[in-house]
Amino acid sequence: MIILADFHLHSCLSPCGDLSMSPRAIAAGLAARGVDLAAITDHNSSLNAPAFGQACREADITPLFGIEAQSREECHILCLFADAETARILSDELYAAMPPVMNIPEKMGDQVFVDDEENILGEVDKYLVTSANLSLETLAARARELGGLVIPAHVDRPSFSLTSQLGLIVDGPWDALEVVSMPGSPGADPALDTRGYPLITSSDAHYPEHIGRRAFQLDMNDTPLCDKTGRADIEAIRAALSRRPRA
Amino acid sequence: MKTSELAAFLGATCVQDRYEDREISGGYTSDLLSDAMANALENGVLITIQAHKNTVAVGTLKDLNAVIICNNRTIPDDMIKAAREEGIALFVTAENQFTVSGKLYPVLA
Numbered sequence: 110m111i112i113l114a115d116f117h118l119h120s121c122l123s124p125c126g127d128l129s130m131s132p133r134a135i136a137a138g139l140a141a142r143g144v145d146l147a148a149i150t151d152h153n154s155s156l157n158a159p160a161f162g163q164a165c166r167e168a169d170i171t172p173l174f175g176i177e178a179q180s181r182e183e184c185h186i187l188c189l190f191a192d193a194e195t196a197r198i199l200s201d202e203l204y205a206a207m208p209p210v211m212n213i214p215e216k217m218g219d220q221v222f223v224d225d226e227e228n229i230l231g232e233v234d235k236y237l238v239t240s241a242n243l244s245l246e247t248l249a250a251r252a253r254e255l256g257g258l259v260i261p262a263h264v265d266r267p268s269f270s271l272t273s274q275l276g277l278i279v280d281g282p283w284d285a286l287e288v289v290s291m292p293g294s295p296g297a298d299p300a301l302d303t304r305g306y307p308l309i310t311s312s313d314a315h316y317p318e319h320i321g322r323r324a325f326q327l328d329m330n331d332t333p334l335c336d337k338t339g340r341a342d343i344e345a346i347r348a349a350l351s352r353r354p355r356a
Numbered sequence: 357m358k359t360s361e362l363a364a365f366l367g368a369t370c371v372q373d374r375y376e377d378r379e380i381s382g383g384y385t386s387d388l389l390s391d392a393m394a395n396a397l398e399n400g401v402l403i404t405i406q407a408h409k410n411t412v413a414v415g416t417l418k419d420l421n422a423v424i425i426c427n428n429r430t431i432p433d434d435m436i437k438a439a440r441e442e443g444i445a446l447f448v449t450a451e452n453q454f455t456v457s458g459k460l461y462p463v464l465a
Contacts, residue, residue: 125413183388208394216416236417238410240390268408 112145112334115324116173116187117262117287117311120161122151124218124237126315131227132157135320136164142321146334146341148173148189152237153203155196156222156230162193163225171334171341177262178203178252179238180245185262185269187287188252191340195255202251204233206241249281256343258284258350263313265289265301278304285309285350289323292356307353328352357463359421359445362401366459368424371431372439372446380421383464385457389414396420401464403456407431407448412438420444426453 118135119126132149139147147170149161158174165172174196175189190196211234212220220233241248252259261271264278265288271278278286285307290297292308310323330352332345360377363370381399386392387406396402396418404411407429415423422445425431431448439446449456 179390183390208390210390210393210417213417217413236393238413239393240388268406268410 110329110331110334111326112329113143113324114146114309114327115139115144115311115314115321116148116175116189116260116309117150117177117313118147118320119177119313119315120149120151120157122154122157122220122222122233122237123315124152124212124214124220126151126218127317128219128221129317130315131223132161133164133225133227134317135161135314136168136170138317138320139165139170140168142324144170144321144324146171146173146327146346148175148187150175150177150187150189152177153179153200153207153239153241154220154222154233154237155193155200156233158193158196160223160225173258173341176200176203178248179240179269180248181240181242182245182274183240183269184245184271184274186245186248186252187258187260187262188248189258189260189343190255191343195257199252199255199257203241203243204235206243207235207239208242210236210239212236245279245281249283253282258343258347260285260287260309262287263289264303265298272301278302278306280304284347285353287311291354303356305355307350307355309350309353325353362422362424362445362447365463366424366447366449366451366456368447368449370445370447372436372444374440375421375443375445378421380464383457383460385453387453393417401460403453403460405429405453407435409435409438411435412442412444415439415444416442422447424449424456426451426456
């Protein structure tokens with residue numbers, strides 16, 4: 110079975126995300142675009158993951174509970190989990206490792222988390238688009254230790270990417286690399302060496318109109334997407350990612 | 357030194373000139389935005405090669421007077437637009453961060 114997936118979505122919790130990006134609104138946008146499997150990935154926090162899970166289940170979308178984590182080197186790494194509780198473990202560790210740079214909502218944007226009926230539960234005090242004091246290697250190993258998928262974000266972009274910060278795609282436990290433009294497509298950088306890792310694209314949506322753009326096809330073969338408990342089967346997705354194009 | 361004096365002093369080009377002309381409190385040089393976010397000075401200037409709009413967000417957070425982009429890095433339009441909205445001056449120069457920092461150190465430190 111080939112499914113449609115979007116692994117990079119920001120909600121109203123990200124200061125740069127539009128306030129209209131509630132988990133429920135994101136799920137509705139995904140459903141309208143036929144997305145089957147989707148990950149919420151706010152900057153350094155998973156606090157909107159529970160509401161996203163509920164909204165996705167109601168919209169018949171399989172949720173992944175993710176974070177776009179920022180390492181000490183300022184690399185953005187998508188860390189995706191099968192349940193909100195596991196994502197929350199990494200979220201709390203990132204919060205503790207972030208510097209005490211506080212958000213200024215009126216300047217930088219709101220960082221609110223909500224329940225599944227869009228009631229605001231609270232806001233995060235630290236500014237979320239900063240680096241946790243964890244090395245790329247430590248962060249990736251921790252996400253894998255928690256059973257997650259680990260995917261460096263937008264590696265072909267000039268900011269917050271492996272290439273912009275380190276000059277190249279370094280080796281790591283990457284299940285895939287997210288690119289904005291697949292090799293050979295318009296806008297793709299012919300000089301980018303993705304080192305043979307599987308490649309995906311995703312929306313990096315911060316606004317409703319971007320939800321589901323660049324969604325990618327994932328061939329699950331005959332493997333069910335969910336395990337017996339109804340959660341996304343991370344190992345089946347990992348195997349499916351390994352079948353994605355590598356160039 | 358005021359922000360408006362930077363272009364002539366450095367031989368730099370001002371690419372975003374809608375700003376309130378204030379006295380510069382000092383400078384900080386870094387290409388790691390999270391470091392700049394923690395350590396740049398309010399009403400200071402940031403010397404960097406990070407030519408993208410996320411750098412403007414640091415400027416907003418730290419109330420910077422100006423961002424000076426080195427090595428003639430291409431400044432994308434959305435960075436100029438963001439800086440204009442925030443009233444942060446943007447300069448670009450062919451010189452590197454070492455040279456710009458060295459020129460500014462005697463007058464700002």
